[in-house]
Amino acid sequence: MADYSIWVLEYARVPNYHLSGIIYGAHNQGYRKLPYCYALIKGNGHVAMVDVGYNHREYGEVLAKRFNVEGWQSPRHVLGKCGVRPEDVDTVFVTHSHFDHFGNVEDFPNAKFYIQEREISKFVWAMSLPERMHWMMTAVDPGDILRAVNLAKEGRLVCVEGDLPDVLPGVDLHAAYDTHTFGSMYVTVRNDGKARSEDVWVLAGDLVYVYENLEGDGSAVDVDKLYIPVGLAVGSQANLVLTTEQIMKQVGYDKKRVIPVHEERLKDEFPSSIDAKGLRLTEICLGKDQVSSVAA
Amino acid sequence: MSGSGAIEPLSEELLRYGIEMAPVYRRLRRLVGQLGGIAILAQAGQSAPWPDHPALAAAGEALREAEETIRRASVPAEQHASHAHLRRSAADLAWVVSRLRKPAIAEAHDRTWPGTVAIALDRAYRALKWASNEALGFSLVDARQSCCCSAHAPAGTHHPPA
16 A cells, blocks of 8 residues: 555646747647646655645736736645645645745745755856846746745755655655756655655656656657657756656656646546636545545 | 736836836845845855855845945936835845855854844845836746746637647
């Protein structure tokens, strides 16, 4: 029986996101719904999340009006569908510092947050560059950094340097430097608790947006399938491809075990439900004694 | 982009002010984040050479320039209150830089600094928030080109199935 339950919870969405942002090079190929989600991991006496979404209080209205982000619901509502309250969350893994992943820290008063030190230090470095180079620091909200300052002051922020195995029993953090951002990371859950696990799940953050990033059309280069990186790389697309290979090795090349939280088609692969507000809950796996949160 | 109501034209005086001060606003916004990041790294016990970190020196210089521009600016009447917020934000950030450059921090002799620095950064950020003005380009969050934001599709665009 698995150690952890894992869910992917939609908390907002962009109905028409340009495909070239999701799949590198897919210019003028239309739009796709982009759900905004975070992951919930529960088991072994822990309630953990991968990312926490954006701060709707501070700039939700800006996002809604300018960028067509819609349907935001609070963590209390979203997590409640799994019987979890925000104050129950004891651990948060921040895959990267973009505002839609690192906002909302204030909603989790009892959590310890883990982020790559390099994500912060390179951010500091990028901020010192002339403004003409500030493309490198778009989508990072200074307010989120300040909220992290308060976390650090409270002793609730851990700056990780590189890989960190067993941050929780069977849960590992993996650095993915200079990919989507300077200090991105992804999370693996070895759900049988074994060192050489046969039950690994990867929560990929923004390193993988959709299934085509793992298995895209390779006809342009005379291959059947190949990795196609996501559209945005502050680091490089090459590093994204190399990281994708690392991720796939973690799961024995079983792509179903890589969970892209922005992938709408998760609902086709795993039990899912849609609530009255149109938000999806996807149940990746259930741990010991855990009742399903997906309505029958 | 989403539709909006009619746009009020800005006076020439206001436009000039916006053109002059928008870079200052952006600089202060950037410094809030940068100094916050430095404070995080310092509290995390990073082995950066405080107080001689090059980012601190650069931040100090950037603040001196920002404060000078704020002091010299010709401020339209309707911007006086907002301009005062910019001045206060810059002053708080200058204090943060001076605090972070104290050797006592590097030597961990002063244990009060995380709280006082956090308070000053919060104050600087709130002042920027009060000075925000989308029409002048004083925007706290720059979500353009962010990973999960984009302009929405034009009306009538076909949406292929996911």
